[in-house]
Amino acid sequence: MADIVLAALNAKYIHPAFGLRYLKANLGDLRDRTVLLEFDLNRRPVDIVEAILEHRPRIVGIGVYIWNATLATEVVQLLKTLRPALKVVLGGPEVSYETEQQPIAQCADHVICGEADLAFPRLARHLLEGQSPPHVLSAPLPALHEVALPYEEYTDEDLTHRILYVEASRGCPFSCEFCLSSLDIPVRTFPLQPFLAALQRLMDRGARHFKFVDRTFNLNLAVARAILEFLLHRHREGRFYHFEMIPDRLPHELREIIRQFPPGTLQFEVGIQTFNPEVAARISRRQNYARLEENLHWLREHTGVHIHADLIAGLPGESVESFAAGFDRLVALRPHEIQFGILKRLRGTPIVRHDAEWGMIYNPLPPYEILENRLIDFPTMQRLRRFSRYWDLVANSGHFLETAPLLWAPNRSPFYSFLEWSDWLFARARRTDAIALPRLAEWLFEYLTRVRTHDPHEVAATLARDFARGGHRDLPPSIRAYVCGPSPAAAAPGTAPPNTRRQALHSSRARSHSPASPARTTVSEPGTDKGDHA
Incomplete structure (x- = not known):
């Protein structure tokens, strides 16, 4: 049993809940009566609620961000449906602004706006003592020398x-x-x-x-x-x-x-x-x-x-x-x-x-991305969104460090060259997710040899080196047939977290090529506690 459950809904397992660790570290004598539970976005809301209620808490604290707002809303609704007397406290950037109009805030008992390091412990004590604090609390900005650091958590x-x-x-x-x-x-x-x-x-x-x-x-x-x-x-x-x-x-x-x-x-x-x-x-x-x-x-x-x-x-x-x-x-x-x-x-x-002047229309659902504006209509914005996703898969993943720059030749715009490939790939795949690496390699080979008219033996050799660098042994036979001589030996798979493995691929490429080699690109992971643009 625990009087307080801090429930984190993380984007991925590798992203721990930083903000909730601050809350636990600052609970003082309530820390031993608190448990931190972490889930990722793949967990079903009902299973998350079951795990929370197993501890029979009196207070549940949840951090709400753009990446978990939908899941958090379902979890809060279920908690209050099953245990109406349970006190649900929300915090985080998503509920710190435009608070009252949000369904999740209406379901919760209390919302702390701002930095809650010291405000949450005060609220928790008041609730455990049977007091009735306001629904929405604006946290005074804490003096950082008074905030206990969370790293022991x-x-x-x-x-x-x-x-x-x-x-x-x-x-x-x-x-x-x-x-x-x-x-x-x-x-x-x-x-x-x-x-x-x-x-x-x-x-x-x-x-x-x-x-x-x-x-x-x-x-x-x-x-x-x-x-x-x-x-x-x-x-x-x-x-x-x-x-x-x-x-x-x-x-x-x-x-x-x-x-x-x-x-x-x-x-x-x-x-x-x-x-x-x-x-x-x-x-x-x-x-x-x-x-x-x-x-x-x-x-x-x-x-x-x-x-x-x-x-x-x-x-x-x-x-x-x-x-x-x-x-x-x-x-x-x-x-x-x-x-x-x-x-x-x-x-x-x-x-x-700028909404009125520039015709800014956003998705009303998280993560609230722009759908169109006065200069970029919805179909074009969709093309850019697919470009972003395919850039992640091809230029950003580390899987195609040598192959990706073949998509833009010297004296051709990298942007428009990749946009052409993005449009071509979507016409083939009709999706932007769940594309297996060997299938993506086959499409790259087809596009580079048939549309961009690169020599198939050179493209195949480049793809073979990329697969070997990443430790992949599943280069498609249709590509391997064009590789002259034995295929490069695959590197041993690493044990580091996914993003550091990706960076290691870039580093290995940089060490073996001159600084004048083309740009190598990857995309950062979502899911830190910031939840906003950099």
Whole structure:
């Protein structure tokens, strides 16, 4: 039995619930009366409810995000149907804005808006004492030195099999209108020494994969440098560190540390979103494009950093032609990953002020993606959505590192070339999911040899190398027949989490080819506690 159940509905198993671990860590004397249960989106709501009720809780806390809002609504409805007296408390970005109009908030007993680290423990005590707090509570912004760090809540299984989310700061100094972070007050930093001590304890326990969720890790150069030096001096083979970086802020004092990390151990996620200055100004996004490009060039030429760059399609005032130009410009900068995102209307963000002028029409259901606007009609937006998915399967998965660039020849637009392939593939497959890797390879071979008229022996050899690099032994016989000599030996399968295996593929390709090789791209996983655009 447990008086309090914190129920996490995660996007995937590898994404642990960071926010709920904060809640448990800050419950004080209630911590031992609390259990954290984690589920993924593949679990049936009724089975989730059964697992929760087995603990006979008096309070259930659930974090609600765009990726789990639908499932969370069903779970809450079932909980209140079966146990009307059970107190259901919601938090998270999805219910922190436009709260009262949401069915899930109407079903729940209480909703905490904002950072609930300290507000949830207060509410839980009041409920256990029989008090009747308000339905909606706005959490005062906690002083970070008063917040207990959650890292002891990671289990040994978490350390072995999952991404470990950590943060040295909260908030964002920028005001990009599509992003929930634009609603935050200026950046706040956790006390550095306790944070570093917590990292050391995780390392001592065997932690290998750290993902910093700070929105602007390199904003405070002194703190960023201290953390990077700490990680560098304690680095061991197999450790991996992910940071979200401001792309136009990479001064000498950071560069000197960054270049010392072994290849493939750092990943920088850089949010570019648009290369159109007018569009950027329209959504209140500030960035220095010349400095951004120079920084990406430096990272590619002088470091082993894995670069993950983001673009968003569907921004107000950005046409397909403008997005295509930005996409091609980004490909030329050769990041290892390009995340092709579709604009989402996140609750509470000021992007809605452009709805009337630019005819912005969004899906009313999570994740609230743009359906069409004045410059991009619905059929074209659907083509872009398929482009994004196929980019994930082909250019982003790491399965076709050498083959994917054959889709765009020199002097041809990578964007329009891949769009042609995307249209062709959809005409064949009539779907964007559940395409087996060998079948996808067959379609690639057919398109490259028949439509793009590449030599079949060269395409087959390239596909064979890609399959061997990924440890795949199921290259289709129809392709193998064109491979001259024995097929390349397949690499041994790895044991790292899926995203680090993918990055290892990119690193192996980079080590064996010159820096001038074409861009290699992958897409990030959904499911961190942020739930918003970068």
